[in-house]
Amino acid sequence: MKKQNSKASERKLSAKKKLARDQLRDEVFWALTLLHSVLGTCDRLRTCSSAEKNKRLVGFGYNGSLPSQPHCDEVGHLMIDGHCERTRHGETNLRINTSPEDLRDSIVRVIATPCLPCMRDELISFGAREVYYSGIYQNAKGKEIIEELAKRSNVELVHCDIDWVSIFQKIFNRLSEPGGAFFNQGFKIKLIKESV
Ligand SMILES: [Zn+2]
Ligand SMILES: [Zn+2]
Numbered sequence: 321m322k323k324q325n326s327k328a329s330e331r332k333l334s335a336k337k338k339l340a341r342d343q344l345r346d347e348v349f350w351a352l353t354l355l356h357s358v359l360g361t362c363d364r365l366r367t368c369s370s371a372e373k374n375k376r377l378v379g380f381g382y383n384g385s386l387p388s389q390p391h392c393d394e395v396g397h398l399m400i401d402g403h404c405e406r407t408r409h410g411e412t413n414l415r416i417n418t419s420p421e422d423l424r425d426s427i428v429r430v431i432a433t434p435c436l437p438c439m440r441d442e443l444i445s446f447g448a449r450e451v452y453y454s455g456i457y458q459n460a461k462g463k464e465i466i467e468e469l470a471k472r473s474n475v476e477l478v479h480c481d482i483d484w485v486s487i488f489q490k491i492f493n494r495l496s497e498p499g500g501a502f503f504n505q506g507f508k509i510k511l512i513k514e515s516v
Contacts, residue, residue, distance in 0.1 A: 344494075347487045349377055350429055350454070354484065356380045357431045361391035362407045365457055369414040369434075371426040371448070378426065379418025383407040403461055411438035415446050425449045436462025439469055439477075450476040485513045 353370040360366030361384040368382040384407055385391045391406075392398075398406035411434060415423060424447040432455050434443060439462075443451050451470065456479070457463070470477035489511050495501050496508035 344490075345375060347490060350480075350482060351487055351491055352377060353380070353429045354431055354454075356382050357410075359384070360407075360410070361385060361393050362397065362404050363392060364397060364404050364459075365432055367410040367431045367457075369410040369428055369430045371414060371418055371423055371428050373422050373426045378422035379414050381410045381413030381415070381417050383410045384413070403459065409435065409438050409442075411442040415442050420446065423447060428452070429454070431455065432457035433460040433463050434466060435460040436465050436469070439466040444469065444473045444475055448475055450478070452478050452480050454480045454482045485511050 349370065349372055353368050356370070357366045357368035360368065360382045366383065368380060370377055370381075371379045386408060389406075392404060397404040411428075411430070414428070426448055427450045428443055428448045430451065430453040433453055434451065439451075467477055492502070492509040492511065496503055502508060
């Protein structure tokens with residue numbers, strides 16, 4: 321009886337560890353997606369999408385001009401009907417940067433709200449299984465329709481309210497624990513959230 325109990329508690333512990341590991345992976349993947357968005361070249365919104373397959377990040381795409389064409393940062397926006405049309409959206413770049421096999425049944429994370437063309441022509445079309453997006457972008461084209469579109473296509477679309485400070489603090493703390501890159505250098509980083 322005692323043995324059974326300890327086995328049960330072992331199982332419970334390993335399930336707990338697995339859950340913590342899954343959560344850490346999710347947070348690190350969000351952080352990496354956010355970091356890539358910094359490379360976006362339209363300052364109306366710098367975005368990025370990433371794709372996860374079999375617990376690995378298999379691709380990223382941030383928004384930017386076509387290769388060899390000028391960026392919004394350099395020559396200003398190309399406004400048509402209230403939208404900047406100079407950049408190719410992150411979701412399209414994700415599809416271009418990633419193999420079709422990796423994209424099929426992938427889990428996609430998006431910084432800001434996917435627009436209707438990206439939802440329809442990229443995420444649903446390349447076969448994303450789940451789409452998580454953080455933050456709301458009010459100017460996303462056709463954002464009212466994306467939920468219905470996802471539902472009809474059996475794609476799980478979930479808005480995530482992400483606490484970036486807590487995610488990055490956790491990552492920085494881990495880097496200062498034994499084995500972490502900051503540990504041997506003997507420092508830790510403390511984040512402070514301030515209004516801009
Ligand atoms: Zn722009
Ligand atoms: Zn888009």
